[in-house]
Amino acid sequence: MSDISAKKLILVDGSSFLFRAFHAVPPLNNAKGEPTNAIYGVSNMLRKLLHDHDTPYFTVIFDAPGKTFRHDLYDQYKAHRPPMPDELRVQIKPLHDLIRSLGLPLIIEDGVEADDVLGSLAQYAAREGFRVIISTGDKDMAQLVTEQITLENTMTNTVLDSQGVIEKFGVRPDQIIDYLALMGDAVDNIPGVPKVGPKTAAKWLQEYGSLDNLMANAEQIKGKIGDNLRESLATLPLSQQLTTINCDIANHYTLDDLKRGEPDIVALKQQLGSLGFSSWLKTFEGQTSETAVKAETTPSLPVAPEHKDYQTILTQTEFDGWLQNLKNADLFAFDTETTSLNYSEAEIVGVSFAINIGQAAYVPLAHNYIDAPEQLDRQQVLTALQPLLEDATHAKLGQNLKYDAHVLSNHGISLRGIGHDTMLESYVLNSTASKHNMDDLAKHYLGQDTIHYEDVAGKGAKQISFQEVDIIQATEYAAEDADITLRLHQTLSEQLQKQPRLWDLYQQIEIPLIDVLTQIEANGVMIDSDMLAQQSMELANRILGIEQHAHDVAGSTFNLGSPKQIQEILYDRLNLPVLKKTPKGQPSTDESVLQELALSYPLPKLILDYRSMSKLKSTYTDKLPQQINSKTGRVHTSYHQAVAATGRLSSSDPNLQNIPIRSEEGRKIRQAFIAPQGYKMVAADYSQIELRIMAHLSGDTGLLTAFSQGVDVHSATAAEVFEVDISQVTQDLRRSAKAINFGLIYGMSAFGLAQQLGLSRNQAQAYIDLYFARYPGVKQYMDSIREQAKLQGYVETLFGRRLYLPEINSRNAALRQYAERTAINAPMQGTAADIIKRAMIACHNWIRDSRPDVKMIMQVHDELVFEVAESQLETSIETIRNRMSAAASLDVPLLVDVGCGENWDEAH
Template sequence: MNKNKLFLLDAYALIYRSYYAFIRNPRVNSKGQNTSAVFGFVNTLEEVLRKEDPSHIAVAFDPPGPTFRHVEFEAYKAQREATPEDIKWSVPVIKEIIRAYNIPVLEVEGYEADDVIGTLAKRADKERFDVYMMTPDKDYGQLTEPHIFIYKPRYGSNEFELMDDRRVTEKYGLSHPGQVIDLLGLMGDTSDNIPGCPGVGEKTAVKLLQDFGSIDNLLKHTDQLKGALKKKVEEHTEQIRISRMLATIKTDVPIEVDEDLFMRQQINDEALRTIFEDLEFRTLLSRVLKEDTPPPASKVPVQGDLFSLFNAPVTPDSSDAVALPTGFTDLGSTPHDYRMTTTEQERKELAALLSAQKEVCFDSETTGVDPLESELVGLSFAFREGEAYYVPISADREHATNEIAIFKPFFENRDIVKIGQNIKYDILQLRQYGIQVKGKLFDTMIAHYLLNPEQRHGMDYMAESYLQYRTIHIEELIGPRGKNQKSMREVDPSVVKDYAAEDADITLKLKNILEEEIIHNLVGHLFHLVEAPLIYVLADMEWTGVRLDLEALKELSWQYSAELESIEHEIAAMAGMPFNVNSPKQIGEVLFDRLRIADKPKKTKTGQYKTSEEELEKLRNRHPIIEKILEQRGLKKLLGTYVDAFPLLVSDRSGKVHTSFNQTVAATGRLSSTNPNLQNIPIRDERGREMRKVFIPDEGCLFLSSDYSQIELRIMAHLSGDSNMVEAFAKGQDIHAATAAKIYKIPLEEVTGDMRRKAKTANFGIIYGISPFGLSERLNIPRGEAKELIDEYFVTFPGVKQYMDNSILQAREKGYVETLLGRKRYLPDINSRNATVRGYAERNAINAPIQGSAADIIKMAMIRIFKRFEEEQLRSKMILQVHDELNFNVFPDELEKVRQIVTYEMEKAYNLDVPLVIDLGVGKNWLEAH
């Protein structure tokens, strides 16, 4: 080997590879920038510099504009999709980073990076360099020689495949590397739109080259070919020659090997620091610039003999290393000190140690995913990075309760901050064992959600994104999902120890990063005063649960089943034939082939008629059968999703349903609920409303429902400052009637029901950026009338139009919009060239601040009410939240107190320029109260 090692990197090949490596879970920073390509490229570069220590290095880019290949063959690379906007943004950033590394950026007009690298490789080889062409592209094989290598990154690994001329010829079955040109000329290359010869794949191309040696010789002896292959080669002779030309990498580009320029230099620390800080690459700052590196875990015994009771610290063993993505680590390659307590004395000493801390991260291992039905298997704790403790818990309930009780003073200490990932689950789990967690909370899942609402928030994903760390996955312990999956109770505690302790340790590390991020991104107020305190509120609501009238559900099931059967008979009669009304295919055939209710019905890609609810709504007035089909679908969904499903979700322990409220699902900030989903109970039709009758209070109690009145319109009035809208709310007018009066220019008392209906639809529709077409569809009026209605609306409320325009402008400038409390909604598509995609982002720019502010306000109201109930020591409970509505189980002797608290705290939750008003009702069930 030669003394000098020259690495030549094909920039775009590596950038695209990095971008698509993260395509399912892109890295997006708090500014909404997709940094996947940049992060992947830097990691790859770092890996090369660390592993290979090149003496010389350069990075080649394709120049803007056409190259000689485009001139020769217009279709060259023509079918490639447009470069993703995120890659376009990444390229200048990557160039800036490369220059901060003091590595030359190479571009030669008219030539691709392949040609620049090919030329330099051949010339550097003559100057006694070992040359490493870093690329995943196979066409570089033609350049290989004993001292010219392809240095190819392996997908999903931090390893690289090294290929010299011998390896290339062996891999493709060729006699020399130059035949790679002819190989690609025959088989083509779809990524570069090199057509090759139709019908000739790699195997056929290799066989032809083994038989004829080259394309030139093949084309001279096509008479020796037979059948279809002979015909294809002869018919595409010119195309084969063009393909060979396109596949040939030039080695005579006007560029020289500048040994001084390419020599490895010291990096520009200050420039790199500025770039990494701006991109929020904190782990790269630590790894590359050796800044803010956490101190190693203490190896000195502390707190008496506590540490001596446990296992010795673990240091990485390279023999256990598993292939990881470039730049990633895992438990086997990371120093750590994870310990397990096995005796009562150890538990007591650990509990005392925890109680002496200011903040502690904890996690629970359980037998299932439902915290109200599963049992604790173990608890893990961490308060210093790199150290963690695991406490196995007995399967015997009495013993388990005693073991956990040792930690009760710690958990219920209000002065200790409790850290966790989805900590509400752990709070509910501990409540089963008589422990009420207290103190401030830091939930990493919620913190990440505030920073990146559109992303995933699981610990495994965050560990990879922020720490470049691959965690132990639970499937490694209990197996894949399915009937053969084990319970955590069945896994040996010594095996669970590393998994559980790692969870606590990694969550603590993430907390230390995310805490700075939420401050830096100005969402600390939202996190600490709204989202974190709300965890306790939601945990209590879930624990309390909601009572269902099972007899009423049974009656509804019988009633709706009979109605469903009757409707299906009516549909068959209208169709003039029996058919399966649950089959979209058969519905399409009946509607469009038999009844011919549309001239040009839409079809799916498979040729089947489109019969979705959205499509059928557009055809509702074409035939009475449509109305019945929609009614049948709604009733069937009501039965399957709610009426027949709810009884199965009633807990044996409590006799109630315990929905799970989610804080990190809806990007708008709204809560969602699962198991069951109580947010989507239909209320538009009579049957849906009837469903609310089955939600009842506890025996001897009342059901109280309190709903914000038109909160989103009130927020619009506040944000827009429109004087007409503010005045209407300030006077307590019916906003829809007032809107109609303004639009139609008539006195308020002359507004008809139809006018009010249209104004109401316009009021709510415009918040969601409705178009004239959409409004005409919704109101069943001509599009011209809908356009006039919208135009007149904006004349009436000019401040609303100004707000909408400003919101879109802000989103274009900043990449996000904000709620009243600073909740950010990132809109990466706001500047998209695709009008449909951009339009969707623009509508979100208008609506997200309104819907998100409404979500923030009701969350603040929930926290205030919960606190007041605790202070007043009320037995009544908040039990449900559905969008802008709160529901309560109320003891009769507390009714007036609850009514007073709920009204005051909801209406005073936030000070808008217009009053917040609620509608409050009380009854024997949800329907009566609502």
């Protein structure tokens, strides 16, 4: 093989990654408040490519502003594209400057799209014997794939060769142009064939081979889709032209034009400093252009320490030295290794610390494998640590410190002084990120693969307990946890502090809430297991009766728990209409389908009842008694702060959020949650909190007046929408108004409202139109929040919590509409979550400081539940109501309904 045939060219579709980075990376700003998230995302992608591909041939291509030859072909080309957001536009020049300072060729051809430049350069280099990799996220580029040209998407870590194109799209690379022409493109305004999506386009091309052959045989295509094809025959050649990448455009470039040069270190330092990319800037300290080539290709901005010093502490002298260092430190990272993931059962096996990056220590305390070295006495070490760990003025850092607080409590230590938690820093920074565990955070923010628990303890049936892990391995794992936590904190806190409202929310709500949730979980709740056993028997009889009735209706026996058998009965035997299909093309039996079928047919209703009763029995009446802690006699749930994107808490083992409140069976389960002798259960619930938040956010005069005057808002809405006097509003009218009130704030369509109220779609739309006519402020708010979300990519709660909406400008209509509905509801749901968290903190502080005989034992949606001594019932109820009402200052009153009783159902 000749030298040139062994060479590789990297072509970067800068425009594709610019837009994707802007919507994928959470908003960032430099010290001047200028947006930098798109620059951050694209530059990280470039650095990863430079790191992964050792070649001097590396070029970045961007679209030029203005029209191209495609606009001459079709004046409506891209006519519907929204204007570029200002927050993105201002990042383009600094990004171009940064790319040039890196020494990378940057190509922008006037009047030519980046796709055509990429195609031309790729084919030119391939003819010269180069292997070409196009880094892009654009599906149109698949038409360029050959044996020598492949696509690489660094954002999804995927590579597409010819076989990959077939597997992804169902057609060969040479059929992609026809595939795209058939589907059209709503964003680029390419006509295509109406109602033809990827599956149909691929199916036709698999059968007919090409668009020309398909058009010649258009009469063979049956049904409405065939009519659409025939009606589109005149425009399909135009669509084909518009989707074809012109590979004869950029023919004046040579291979030398595509070769990277030396970076301009002086310019880079100035630019990185201005952008606020301080971690990347540090890699250039003391560097010249010649020594910087390696530094700038580091795949992620934060830099790992060159030397790691992880110490195993086995002697008292070593421990005493570390303890003194911890006492002198302003902040230290702390982690526990334990016998169990269940906090109520876990005992400490060892502890780890880190004060400085790259330096950490592990103190093994209970490793018990054969030949394990002698370790320090666990009780003596914990006793020595206790004053420091219980010192509220000495800041500690951890990852999910609530768990460590519980574990320490099992050993008689009350962890105080929680300064920072990296899990929560990540969550507040971007709650829509799917994972906030340490391994994923280290990979995402530090570019580092960590040692996983399975790496030291094994997997599955062969997994050993941490007590059995070799101490040398345990040190590498545990000390790394503390070290990584410290490094993550430096990165995450730096980003958070650039967003003052997020930083305040993190410090004033999420961090204080750790102590609150730790205490609630430790308090637990009493359960009447005998009552639940009786309920299990009753549910078993109900389930048996439902099964027998279902078999009678179906005309044969079948397993009501089997989707396959349900599918056969409903669709093959009873011929019920197929409303929806599974991804594999089978008639669906999911809950939404059964609910719609249940409006007209008896069997789907029975199946839903069976599922509901079976879930209550298995999840609650059977399982709750098994979850009673043998030491406390109570059930202790786990609350999760970093799960729901809106800021709401969730719970597990047991999940308290899903116990139904409106059904008789759900209320019976709540009756088994009881207060101990001499106490009452008190439940305090915010009244219509999300509607009140809507009134505040929208400023609608009608809603504000109704709430301020204490008028029942559903009755007021019924009077307005149905045009009757409020005194004439019936329960049915109020129920319909309630569906409209709540439906609209959840983004419900006319179709959804029609289903819920049993109306025609036109009637439902008329009600919605009348609602907006009566409450114009609500309509104005909904429209403005949608537009705001499209421009900035996120919405905010009243307290600054952000919910990012990466699909808000999606070409996929279903994804985009879902994001728009979320944009409307998230500020209300998220604000409600923030308010109840503030209320929890206020109530917790009152209990801690005043020490009444009161325990906060549960949080469920908009409700707090307490155990209160009977002697303090009246004053405690009043204090709880006042503290919850004062948790936020809105333009309407925050009302709190408070009840008490022997059990949760009575209190609610």
